Amino acid sequence: MIELRNQILATAAALLVFSMLGAALLSGTFHATRPAIERSERDAKMKLIAQTLPAGGFDNDPVRDELPLPVEPLLGLKLPGQAYVAKRHGQPVAVVLEAAAPDGYAGEIRFLIGVRSDGTVSGVRVTGHRETPGLGDYIEIGKSAWIRGFDGKSLGNPQPVEWKVRKDGGRFDYMAGATITPRAMVKAVRKALEYFQAHQSELLATPAKE
Amino acid sequence: MSPETREIIVNGLWTQNPGIVQLLGLCPLLAISSNVVNALSLGLATTLVMAVASGSVALVRGFIPHAARIPLFVLIIAALVTVVELLMHAYVLALYIVLGVFLPLITTNCIVLARVEAFASKRSTLHSVLDAVMMGLGLTLVLVVLGALREIIGKGTLLSGLDLAFGPAAKAWVIHVIPDFQGLLLAVLPPGAFIGLGLIIAARNWLITMKERRARVDSPLGQAA
Numbered sequence: 378m379i380e381l382r383n384q385i386l387a388t389a390a391a392l393l394v395f396s397m398l399g400a401a402l403l404s405g406t407f408h409a410t411r412p413a414i415e416r417s418e419r420d421a422k423m424k425l426i427a428q429t430l431p432a433g434g435f436d437n438d439p440v441r442d443e444l445p446l447p448v449e450p451l452l453g454l455k456l457p458g459q460a461y462v463a464k465r466h467g468q469p470v471a472v473v474l475e476a477a478a479p480d481g482y483a484g485e486i487r488f489l490i491g492v493r494s495d496g497t498v499s500g501v502r503v504t505g506h507r508e509t510p511g512l513g514d515y516i517e518i519g520k521s522a523w524i525r526g527f528d529g530k531s532l533g534n535p536q537p538v539e540w541k542v543r544k545d546g547g548r549f550d551y552m553a554g555a556t557i558t559p560r561a562m563v564k565a566v567r568k569a570l571e572y573f574q575a576h577q578s579e580l581l582a583t584p585a586k587e
Numbered sequence: 588m589s590p591e592t593r594e595i596i597v598n599g600l601w602t603q604n605p606g607i608v609q610l611l612g613l614c615p616l617l618a619i620s621s622n623v624v625n626a627l628s629l630g631l632a633t634t635l636v637m638a639v640a641s642g643s644v645a646l647v648r649g650f651i652p653h654a655a656r657i658p659l660f661v662l663i664i665a666a667l668v669t670v671v672e673l674l675m676h677a678y679v680l681a682l683y684i685v686l687g688v689f690l691p692l693i694t695t696n697c698i699v700l701a702r703v704e705a706f707a708s709k710r711s712t713l714h715s716v717l718d719a720v721m722m723g724l725g726l727t728l729v730l731v732v733l734g735a736l737r738e739i740i741g742k743g744t745l746l747s748g749l750d751l752a753f754g755p756a757a758k759a760w761v762i763h764v765i766p767d768f769q770g771l772l773l774a775v776l777p778p779g780a781f782i783g784l785g786l787i788i789a790a791r792n793w794l795i796t797m798k799e800r801r802a803r804v805d806s807p808l809g810q811a812a
Contacts, residue, residue: 399666413677
């Protein structure tokens with residue numbers, strides 16, 4: 378009996394000691410790497426945001442000037458998102474919206490869209506998707522320049538009926554064999570612009586308290 | 588080199604290769620081997636975890652009660668994997684994003700636990716580390732061969748995505764094996780991984796059969812028969 382009890386106690390003690398050692402190791406590494414992780418995440422985000430904004434057209438850090446975006450059908454967001462405001466001499470010049478196309482070929486396509494204060498697109502970049510590799514993934518800037526086709530477009534250019542891929546009688550290119558992906562993107566970009574138009578005053582409000 | 592050391596090396600790289608003989612840890616092997624850089628990164632991360640896990644288990648093997656050994660092994664492996672994950676998240680973010688869920692999944696890669704349980708819990712620390720490194724390199728080797736095969740056929744390049752680990756300058760190091768090749772999509776998709784792995788296993792078996800046949804012909808017994 379005593380032998381069995383000792384055995385159980387030894388096992389429990391070993392589990393306890395190793396768990397504590399493991400926890401100490403993890404919390405140590407976590408605290409040691411946290412600043413570096415935050416820095417590299419911010420750099421990566423900043424790089425992507427900067428690509429959707431006119432180069433050199435702003436002088437603030439848009440990641441610091443962020444606004445919350447609600448769950449909004451026009452933006453395709455299932456969770457509250459973020460908007461990043463680019464400013465020049467303290468005046469908002471453009472805003473980058475987080476948005477998503479819910480109806481891609483393989484689920485959601487998440488992207489960032491930069492809109493200048495005059496309502497024209499300054500850039501669109503896809504941040505996450507599950508489209509077929511080699512077929513639908515030409516929406517990535519690393520794979521093709523297709524996504525640049527949105528640059529300079531606005532709700533009036535092309536006309537609303539032409540905010541479609543060429544196959545559907547619109548003005549946007551597509552690649553044969555993968556039309557669902559660009560169709561979803563064109564629709565989502567148009568809707569994001571509609572959101573911008575409806576909420577322009579809030580998004581580009583000049584900060585009163587600063 | 589002692590015969591034991593030699594045996595450990597040959598076992599890991601060839602005789603008991605985890606990728607093509609033991610067929611352990613196939614899930615990440617098939618999923619991440621769509622190009623050389625991804626394959627090599629996951630292979631080396633797994634090797635690192637295996638070496639540290641086997642080394643630490645061998646060090647403390649005297650203190651591990653038999654009844655609780657599996658949970659303790661898993662605890663040690665999971666803690667080490669998380670440390671590697673945090674380090675990669677901090678210092679090679681792009682690679683961390685590419686490897687995605689397969690990085691934390693190294694914990695559940697059965698080859699890690701298999702070597703700890705079958706080898707490190709019974710043998711000396713030095714031999715355990717060597718065994719883990721050789722098994723890890725054996726797996727990495729298969730990953731890289733499969734990755735190269737799929738990348739050449741699927742995209743016509745080698746080493747694409749090297750810039751994820753070494754910065755934009757590495758973009759120039761990408762080798763375009765077949766210029767202006769659009770690629771065979773099948774090779775990059777999951778079925779390509781299965782077909783590729785099957786071919787590699789077949790090639791290994793063919794090599795062994797050829798060697799045996801030659802040995803039989805060369806031996807005096809074989810000639811008599």
